[in-house]
Amino acid sequence: EEQEEDVLRELRLFLRNVTERLSLDRRFKAFTKPVDIEEVPDYMLVIRKPMDLSTLLTNIDEQKYVTVGEFVSDADLIWQNALEYNPDSDPMDRHIRHRACALKDTVRAIIRDELDEDFERVCEEVKESR
Numbered sequence: 001e002e003q004e005e006d007v008l009r010e011l012r013l014f015l016r017n018v019t020e021r022l023s024l025d026r027r028f029k030a031f032t033k034p035v036d037i038e039e040v041p042d043y044m045l046v047i048r049k050p051m052d053l054s055t056l057l058t059n060i061d062e063q064k065y066v067t068v069g070e071f072v073s074d075a076d077l078i079w080q081n082a083l084e085y086n087p088d089s090d091p092m093d094r095h096i097r098h099r100a101c102a103l104k105d106t107v108r109a110i111i112r113d114e115l116d117e118d119f120e121r122v123c124e125e126v127k128e129s130r
């Protein structure tokens with residue numbers, strides 16, 4: 001009902017704000033758009049569930065996320081995929097892995113610092129009620 005829509009609207013505002021801040025961070029430039037298959041043809045052979053910051057924003061607008069936990073699971077795909085696709089000692093691999101680790105830590109720090117646990121609990125209750 002109305003109160004549920006109020007909670008989900010506030011969730012979308014929070015998630016958009018987090019995603020937009022990540023997209024503005026120069027360290028995460030490589031994660032802002034889907035990997036271009038023309039540039040990186042073997043990517044889809046290695047990575048089963050591609051994810052990027054622009055797709056997170058689209059998912060938010062399409063009301064895919066009812067809890068912060070669901071959003072974090074998709075956000076985690078971004079850095080997990082980067083670690084998987086870049087396992088080697090190649091300087092480029094190390095460079096991307098460093099940024100992937102920074103993305104992982106930044107998402108967790110923002111959620112820890114800015115997400116009210118009572119708010120996430122209400123979102124979980126909305127999810128259970130559906």
Ligand SMILES: CC(=O)c1nc(NC(=O)[C@H]2CNCCN2)sc1-c1cc(O)cc(O)c1
Binds near residue numbers: 030034040086096
């Ligand atoms: C996001 C990601 O995982 C990614 N990984 C790369 N790895 C490499 O290029 C390594 C792979 N091992 C051999 C030496 N090259 S390039 C790249 C990427 C960077 C962008 O700025 C945009 C984009 O769409 C993809």
